[in-house]
Amino acid sequence: xxxxxxxxxxxxxxxxxxxxxxxxxxxxxxxxxxxxxxxxxxxxxxxxxxxxxxxxxxxxxxxxxxxxxxxxxxxxxxxxxxxxxxxxxxxxxxxxxxxxxxxxxxxxxxxxxxxxxxxxxxxxxxxxxxxxxxxxxxxxxxxxxxxxxxxxxxxxxxxxxxxxxxxxxxxxxxxxx
Numbered sequence: 001x002x003x004x005x006x007x008x009x010x011x012x013x014x015x016x017x018x019x020x021x022x023x024x025x026x027x028x029x030x031x032x033x034x035x036x037x038x039x040x041x042x043x044x045x046x047x048x049x050x051x052x053x054x055x056x057x058x059x060x061x062x063x064x065x066x067x068x069x070x071x072x073x074x075x076x077x078x079x080x081x082x083x084x085x086x087x088x089x090x091x092x093x094x095x096x097x098x099x100x101x102x103x104x105x106x107x108x109x110x111x112x113x114x115x116x117x118x119x120x121x122x123x124x125x126x127x128x129x130x131x132x133x134x135x136x137x138x139x140x141x142x143x144x145x146x147x148x149x150x151x152x153x154x155x156x157x158x159x160x161x162x163x164x165x166x167x168x169x170x171x172x173x174x175x176x177x
Contacts, residue, residue, distance in 0.1 A: 016140045027139020036137040038118035043089030049147040053083025057148050059166050062155040072160050075135040152176045
């Protein structure tokens with residue numbers, strides 16, 4: 001591959017970069033809003049990329065986030081429900097709720113695509129009116145580096161020893177909320 005062919009159009013963070021990632025290929029982002037889509041493309045939401053609708057962005061190392069993502073941590077963003085729009089697939093979402101493993105004892109309800117299993121967002125009885133979505137579902141990958149860059153890392157007491165913390169953000173032993 002030549003150097004020119006290897007240069008990436010996604011290096012300019014001021015422009016959307018929506019790579020082929022899953023089957024949904026109609027994601028978008030604008031100055032103040034964007035989409036997040038499940039892996040199969042059946043479910044898509046739109047959300048604000050600025051306040052007041054975008055409430056926060058954080059890395060979570062809690063044991064629930066580790067288990068539900070099948071990874072060592074989750075990178076989440078919190079949206080005020082009044083600003084969350086289901087573009088498609090609301091009827092495709094299934095839910096699962098539990099409170100046993102939630103440190104606060106609140107009930108956490110997971111909303112996931114019934115076709116591919118992608119977790120689109122979680123809602124907690126402890127944070128009414130808010131949805132906690134996964135940054136990895138956001139279609140514009142440049143937002144992962146810019147507006148959806150984490151502002152805090154929480155539950156660092158549960159972080160695996162071989163993983164360093166996020167650079168330049170506060171590290172909180174438990175919940176940052």
